[in-house]
Amino acid sequence: MTIAEQASQEIERVFRSERQRALATLIRLLGGDFDLAEDALQEAFAEAVTRWGTSGVPAHPRAWLVSTARHKGLNRLRRQSRFEEKRRALAWEGPRFEPPDVSALEGGYDGELGDDRLRLIFTCCHPALAVEAQVALTLRTLCGLETDEIARAFLVPVPTLAQRLVRAKQKIRMAGIPYRVPPPELVRERLDAVLCTIYLVFNEGYAATAGPALVRVELCLEAIRLGRLLLELLPEETEARALLALMLLHHARRAARLDRGGELVLLEEQDRSLWDGGEIAEGLGLVEDALRRGGARPYALQAAIAALHARAATAPATDWRQMAELYHLLVGLQPSPVVELNRAVAVAQAYGEEAGLRLLDDLDTRGALPGYHLLPAARADLLRRLGRAAEAADAYRRALALASNPAEQRFLARRLRQVEG
Amino acid sequence: MEYLLLIYSRESDWAALSEEARGGLYKDYYEFTDGIRKSGHYKGGNPLQPIATATTVQVRDGKTMTTDGPFAETREQLGGYYLVEAADLDEAIGIAARIPGARMGSIEVRPIQKM
Numbered sequence: 302m303t304i305a306e307q308a309s310q311e312i313e314r315v316f317r318s319e320r321q322r323a324l325a326t327l328i329r330l331l332g333g334d335f336d337l338a339e340d341a342l343q344e345a346f347a348e349a350v351t352r353w354g355t356s357g358v359p360a361h362p363r364a365w366l367v368s369t370a371r372h373k374g375l376n377r378l379r380r381q382s383r384f385e386e387k388r389r390a391l392a393w394e395g396p397r398f399e400p401p402d403v404s405a406l407e408g409g410y411d412g413e414l415g416d417d418r419l420r421l422i423f424t425c426c427h428p429a430l431a432v433e434a435q436v437a438l439t440l441r442t443l444c445g446l447e448t449d450e451i452a453r454a455f456l457v458p459v460p461t462l463a464q465r466l467v468r469a470k471q472k473i474r475m476a477g478i479p480y481r482v483p484p485p486e487l488v489r490e491r492l493d494a495v496l497c498t499i500y501l502v503f504n505e506g507y508a509a510t511a512g513p514a515l516v517r518v519e520l521c522l523e524a525i526r527l528g529r530l531l532l533e534l535l536p537e538e539t540e541a542r543a544l545l546a547l548m549l550l551h552h553a554r555r556a557a558r559l560d561r562g563g564e565l566v567l568l569e570e571q572d573r574s575l576w577d578g579g580e581i582a583e584g585l586g587l588v589e590d591a592l593r594r595g596g597a598r599p600y601a602l603q604a605a606i607a608a609l610h611a612r613a614a615t616a617p618a619t620d621w622r623q624m625a626e627l628y629h630l631l632v633g634l635q636p637s638p639v640v641e642l643n644r645a646v647a648v649a650q651a652y653g654e655e656a657g658l659r660l661l662d663d664l665d666t667r668g669a670l671p672g673y674h675l676l677p678a679a680r681a682d683l684l685r686r687l688g689r690a691a692e693a694a695d696a697y698r699r700a701l702a703l704a705s706n707p708a709e710q711r712f713l714a715r716r717l718r719q720v721e722g
Numbered sequence: 723m724e725y726l727l728l729i730y731s732r733e734s735d736w737a738a739l740s741e742e743a744r745g746g747l748y749k750d751y752y753e754f755t756d757g758i759r760k761s762g763h764y765k766g767g768n769p770l771q772p773i774a775t776a777t778t779v780q781v782r783d784g785k786t787m788t789t790d791g792p793f794a795e796t797r798e799q800l801g802g803y804y805l806v807e808a809a810d811l812d813e814a815i816g817i818a819a820r821i822p823g824a825r826m827g828s829i830e831v832r833p834i835q836k837m
Contacts, residue, residue: 429811476833477723479810487812 308353311362316346319363320445325417326367331374333424333480335442335470341374342366418443419482419534422527426495427478434469435498436505441466443530444523454520455505492535496544496600499527503548508706521552539595543604546587550607553580565712569616581611602631621651638669646679654683674703678713685720693720724765724834725806725814730798731827733772750822758806763817767804798827805834 320342327338345366359365425438440446440454452462472478483491506520528545535541557571566572588604595601606627613619628644641664649657661680670676681696697717704710739747751769758764776792792799801823808814811831818829 427811429815475835476831477725477808477810477814479812483812 305354308358309350311358312346312349312353315349315358315362315366317445319366321421321443322418323363323366323370324442325421327370327374328424329417329420329480330367330371331378333478334374334474337374337377338370339442341370341377344373345370416534418530420480422495422531422534423482423491424473424478424480426491426498427473428491428494429476429478430469430472432498432501434465434472435494436501437462437465438469439498439527440502440523443527446523454517492538492540495531496540499524499531500544500548500600502527503551507551518555521548521555524548525552539591540598540600542587543591543595543598543600546584546591547600547604547607549580549584549587550604550611553577553584553611559708563708564715565708568610573614576611584608585611597630597634599631599635602627602634606631619650621647625651638664639673639675642670642676642679649683654687658683658687672703674700674705674709674713676700677703681713681716681720685716690720723808723810723814724836725808725811725817726832726834727767727804727806727814727818727821728800728830728832729802729804729821729823729827730796730830731801731823732798733801735826736801747822754820754822755804757820758804758817763806763808763813765805765807767802767806769802770800773799801827 324338324342327342328335331338331341348369349362349366353359421443422439425442426435430438436455437451440451441448446454448463448466449459452459455462457465473480482488503521503524506517506522506524525545525548528541528548531541532538532545553576554568554571556577557573557575558566560566584604585608588601588608591601592605606624609620609624609627625644625647628640628647631640632644641660645657645660645664647657648660658680661676661683664670664676665680677696677699681693681700684690684693684696694717697713697720701710701713701717704713736744755764755767773792776790778789778791778793780787780789804817804821806814806817808817811833814831814833818824818831821829823829
């Protein structure tokens with residue numbers, strides 16, 4: 302292999318493994334300007350291709366990239382600043398911008414400070430940004446996904462997603478969203494937004510709301526990677542630990558969730574030998590730890606529920622009474638109709654279909670989940686088990702009319718034919 | 723950075739308050755304003771007269787049109803504002819959250835564009 306080939310392989314490797322950390326540091330060094338940092342890093346990588354090809358790869362490639370990109374970024378800021386001064390002197394018309402204070406960014410230490418990636422996480426998930434923008438920005442800057450990849454994953458047109466990113470970065474700069482880890486009194490509240498964003502990414506992969514694929518594994522993997530990073534950076538936060546456990550325990554079931562034809566397989570009918578034992582073991586360890594140290598908090602409870610499923614050798618062997626109890630605690634902590642729906646399903650398993658049906662009917666009469674296909678689907682399932690075929694068929698039809706995922710639609714249609722038969 | 727904190731609430735909510743509750747709110751406002759003056763965040767601020775006193779002015783083709791009422795009819799109305807100096811959005815949000823009106827209405831936080 303020639304030096305140039307070796308170098309290009311190395312650049313490829315460095316690009317993949319170091320881009321995110323280098324970017325996180327650069328954003329801080331360039332005064333919180335995401336776009337400038339991205340452009341400057343891109344230029345530094347381009348320079349690396351020519352430089353490293355002849356002189357070889359430096360001993361600390363990331364440090365080289367950061368300092369090269371910083372230099373390029375600061376040069377650009379100086380040019381902008383001079384341009385703005387001239388423009389003001391000549392009293393040109395047009396939109397004005399505040400010349401950046403380059404001197405404040407010059408000199409000093411250009412290495413990493415604490416963990417810049419943690420700053421980046423908290424900034425991308427700042428509550429002043431819309432949730433969709435938080436998700437897009439997190440995937441773009443923290444995971445390094447391209448704009449069109451993110452657009453494809455969330456099934457929005459590329460220009461829409463690109464605009465979402467532009468606006469988010471603009472707001473960070475213009476509204477003065479700080480590039481930092483929030484002070485202790487804000488961490489708890491802000492961490493909730495971070496956890497929520499990561500879980501949203503995971504859920505979009507795990508139960509895709511649209512598109513031909515029911516599971517988009519790459520999104521699940523990115524979310525798990527972020528969960529690991531967050532836990533590595535904040536090892537004392539038990540909810541971060543619980544979230545990672547929750548995602549691992551769900552992800553462990555992926556091979557059993559779809560059959561050969563790509564059809565959805567319900568939890569109770571899954572071939573449990575296909576579950577990933579390694580991920581389950583890791584998840585169980587994490588959830589026990591989270592519960593012991595942090596007590597019954599929302600993600601810990603959800604992870605404990607997933608752990609009960611993971612521990613059961615067969616569906617009937619599941620400890621449904623404890624499951625119902627955990628859901629009961631969760632409803633108290635985080636009241637939501639979706640959690641109530643899941644509690645009703647657990648209650649039906651633990652105390653009989655009639656008991657579960659009463660809870661579901663209550664939700665239905667309250668109109669708590671309008672347009673949510675899983676409520677009629679759960680009712681249909683209990684009615685079917687009770688042998689009330691006509692009512693079950695009605696409920697399946699209602700669910701079918703509301704479901705948007707093709708695999709779920711096929712599943713519901715199959716069940717409908719069974720009860721109609 | 724400078725931020726304008728716009729205080730929105732329903733005038734009917736204010737009207738529904740007892741004399742005593744309103745007095746308490748005025749006192750809270752006095753203490754809050756005094757606090758941000760002393761901390762150096764305060765740059766200005768005022769309550770506004772009720773929305774019934776609002777007039778909207780538009781100039782089209784050099785012609786001035788004047789109409790009674792606010793520019794837009796909204797559920798909550800602009801009732802006052804503060805102009806504050808803050809290090810960043812987090813600090814501005816922290817100040818906004820301490821405005822007594824945040825408990826009954828909403829505060830819109832807008833960065834000032836420097837000219």
